[in-house]
Amino acid sequence: MTTQTYVEQxxxxxxxxxxxxxxxxxxxxxxxxQEWSPGRTIVSLWSTETGEEIVIPxxxxxxxxxLPRADGKGYRFTSHKDKAPTLKENSVHCFMxxxxxxxxxxxxxxxxxxxxxxxxxxxxxxxxxxxxxxxAEWGMYQEHVSEERDTEWRKQQQETTEAMLALAGSKKxxxxxxxx
Numbered sequence: 001m002t003t004q005t006y007v008e009q010x011x012x013x014x015x016x017x018x019x020x021x022x023x024x025x026x027x028x029x030x031x032x033x034q035e036w037s038p039g040r041t042i043v044s045l046w047s048t049e050t051g052e053e054i055v056i057p058x059x060x061x062x063x064x065x066x067l068p069r070a071d072g073k074g075y076r077f078t079s080h081k082d083k084a085p086t087l088k089e090n091s092v093h094c095f096m097x098x099x100x101x102x103x104x105x106x107x108x109x110x111x112x113x114x115x116x117x118x119x120x121x122x123x124x125x126x127x128x129x130x131x132x133x134x135x136a137e138w139g140m141y142q143e144h145v146s147e148e149r150d151t152e153w154r155k156q157q158q159e160t161t162e163a164m165l166a167l168a169g170s171k172k173x174x175x176x177x178x179x180x
Contacts, residue, residue: 014075
């Protein structure tokens with residue numbers, strides 16, 4: 001029996017259990033679906049909400065295939081890829097990914113490690129991922145970005161102050177000329 005066939009059978013058992021809900025309690029107790037086998041055989045399931053494939057150990061498949069969806073419309077996973085919606089690929093890269101826009105700066109900061117995460121959902125996901133997976137590196141990167149932002153702000157403030165003083169000085173000079 002192939003691993004995928006096993007998961008398909010689990011899904012059929014789940015549906016059979018749902019169909020047996022009309023049986024009496026004593027009749028239901030006589031029916032037991034369980035498998036005991038050693039090893040960690042890997043199986044694939046697909047999310048019925050996003051279409052994303054998950055790969056889990058076979059012994060966890062029964063619990064996963066029986067999880068209800070949050071919206072109450074069926075189950076969270078299926079063993080049939082064609083029953084799952086088309087997967088929408090996310091495209092935000094981790095800041096440590098080799099193709100990330102921040103990579104040049106990250107390397108300049110001395111961070112040479114890379115991260116394979118290239119399918120994050122949004123910049124928020126990117127930040128959460130970085131805070132949990134790359135805490136020290138993210139701290140270094142954020143400190144540098146903050147220092148750059150402060151430097152730019154000070155520069156703008158200095159230019160504004162100089163412009164205001166120049167404007168005030170030119171108006172004062174015009175008043176002095178007009179009063180003479």
